[in-house]
Amino acid sequence: MSIKALRALKAITETGSFAAAADQLGLTLSAVSLQIKTLEQQLNTSLFDRSGRNAKLNHNGQQVLARAEQILNLYNQLGYDLDDSEHFSGQYSLGAIHSVQIGPLAPILASLHKDHPNLQIKVRRGQSAELAKGIEKNQLDAALITEPITHYASNCSFTPYTEEPFYIVANQGATIADETKLLHQVPFIRFDKKAWAGAIIDEELMQRGIQVNEWMELDSMEAALRMVEYGLGITIMPLSRQRSQQLAKSFQLILFGTPPLKRSIGVYQKLNNSRAPVTKLVYELMVKHVIS
Numbered sequence: 323m324s325i326k327a328l329r330a331l332k333a334i335t336e337t338g339s340f341a342a343a344a345d346q347l348g349l350t351l352s353a354v355s356l357q358i359k360t361l362e363q364q365l366n367t368s369l370f371d372r373s374g375r376n377a378k379l380n381h382n383g384q385q386v387l388a389r390a391e392q393i394l395n396l397y398n399q400l401g402y403d404l405d406d407s408e409h410f411s412g413q414y415s416l417g418a419i420h421s422v423q424i425g426p427l428a429p430i431l432a433s434l435h436k437d438h439p440n441l442q443i444k445v446r447r448g449q450s451a452e453l454a455k456g457i458e459k460n461q462l463d464a465a466l467i468t469e470p471i472t473h474y475a476s477n478c479s480f481t482p483y484t485e486e487p488f489y490i491v492a493n494q495g496a497t498i499a500d501e502t503k504l505l506h507q508v509p510f511i512r513f514d515k516k517a518w519a520g521a522i523i524d525e526e527l528m529q530r531g532i533q534v535n536e537w538m539e540l541d542s543m544e545a546a547l548r549m550v551e552y553g554l555g556i557t558i559m560p561l562s563r564q565r566s567q568q569l570a571k572s573f574q575l576i577l578f579g580t581p582p583l584k585r586s587i588g589v590y591q592k593l594n595n596s597r598a599p600v601t602k603l604v605y606e607l608m609v610k611h612v613i614s
Contacts, residue, residue, distance in 0.1 A: 339376065427445070464601040480590050485584045488522070496556065543559050
């Protein structure tokens with residue numbers, strides 16, 4: 323059996339169809355179908371439940387997929403760090419939430435690339451929950467995310483490197499200083515409750531019995547800031563020290579909660595993964611950036 327067939331199997335399960343997998347892999351539909359047909363013949367078993375329209379693995383297919391992912395991970399690691407013990411090489415997949423990408427990520431990656439030019443870094447953006455699943459499904463080597471609000475997978479670890487307080491962000495023209503009155507009277511722009519930050523905000527509001535004057539929900543902090551800028555309401559969001567200093571020039575920022583509500587930002591990764599040494603360096607660079 324071929325590595326290409328295993329990649330096709332994984333792509334089909336990720337995308338949900340043979341056609342989408344073909345697009346992802348840059349192959350024709352017939353090529354992907356042939357690879358799966360050949361794989362099934364070699365294993366002498368059917369891998370998919372073909373009674374429906376969607377490509378759904380049967381029990382045997384699920385077992386083969388789990389083994390295929392292990393084989394693919396080992397295959398992708400064949401060339402890792404073979405040049406010498408002091409320089410990293412090969413591909414390194416890193417997930418990062420938006421606040422990290424617009425903050426410390428660029429200087430961190432610049433430093434990493436300077437010292438390890440043969441390390442091929444791929445960055446994936448997403449919300450914390452999405453990136454955590456990417457780690458658990460072996461799609462990422464590490465992710466810079468917020469601390470999981472539920473118990474994370476037993477084979478994964480989260481190591482925090484900083485905290486971000488939550489702020490009420492209001493237009494410069496807002497005149498109400500008391501946060502409860504501000505949230506009750508001024509139109510509230512809510513951050514998506516499906517995101518971990520949105521869930522933390524919603525839980526705090528409920529625990530304190532604060533009834534907000536909600537009229538909009540967004541899945542982008544930058545979009546929420548834009549709405550506040552034009553006087554359409556107020557919002558609550560977590561901000562790093564550098565980001566809060568920048569926004570204080572254009573917005574009113576009020577710490578939310580007593581004591582202030584905070585979230586932890588850190589590194590999420592599989593335990594004992596082969597890219598742990600690279601992730602350790604990323605973590606150290608992040609800590610250095612935070613305290614500088």
